[in-house]
Amino acid sequence: MKLVIQLVLWVIIAALGYLLFNSVYGEVQFNKIKEKRYIAAIENLKDIRVAQLAHKTVTGKYEGDFNKLVRFIDTAQFTLTQRRDSTIRDEERSAQLGVDMNKDIVIIDTLGFRSVKDSLYKGSDRYKTMINVPVEGNDAKFEMNAGFIEKNNLQIPVFEAKVSKEVLLYDQPRDYVIKEKQVVSVDAVNGTHLTVGSMVDINTNGNWPKSYGANDE
Incomplete structure (x- = not known):
């Protein structure tokens, strides 16, 4: 009887150890995938910002239509x-x-x-696909808007480009994604989206920490 109890206890211990290992390993793998996708998405957001700033330099405003923004880069x-x-x-x-x-x-x-094309992208045509979310198996696109906000009786041009963490991590465990959307840290991307610019403030910065590279101009 004592031997049976010991065997049962060993089985329970082994099962708990396996579950603990899977939990830790699963989170490690999730973080690796998350970091890789965030880095790729941020590079696209930086390219979008560069294009928008060039558009404002030449025309005095930002562009909310991606196809028009590409035509601008091609011809301006x-x-x-x-x-x-x-x-x-x-x-x-x-x-x-x-x-x-x-x-x-x-x-x-x-x-x-x-x-503009040669000045910004130096022979590369990556600007033509920068609106696409760079996650294999997901055909989503970045959300992009442009317009004006009023400050001190002046109409100030603004733009915003963003992608939700849900989209970037669409194939990852749901509980990890929910936890990631709630994260608050100086070393993490806070909030539910990766974003550059703002439609409510005069701001062209990104919301990612410096560990992902410069988030300003």
Whole structure:
């Protein structure tokens, strides 16, 4: 009888050990997959931000339509300029005072033009697919919006691109995904989405920590 009890206890201990190992191993594997997918998604978000900032530089606003943003990259050009200081005669003050008066001015010379595509992506065409969520087996796309918000009676252009953790981790254990969406840490991506920009604030930063690379411009 004693031997039977010992055998049962050993079976229970082995089963608990197996469950504990699976739990720890499962979370380790989840974190590896999560990190890999977050890194890939953040690279796309950075590319989207670069494209949006270029669009604002040239047009004065951001673009909410991805196809139009791609066409902009394909066709638009940056104007290359040079600023230089100069001094000229101030006709108005000279007439008022009866003596020659000068004033300082800034002259902006146009030196030429350069393709936005070549400037930003240097021969790569990855901008054409940056809207696609880079997770194998998932055909989802990043959400992207652009518009204006009012600050101090001014209309300020804003944009936002994001993807939910649910989408990035669509094939992972549900309990791990729920836990990840609730995480709050300076070393983690807080909240339910990976995001760059904002539709409610003047902000072009990403919401990921520095451990994933620079989250600002």
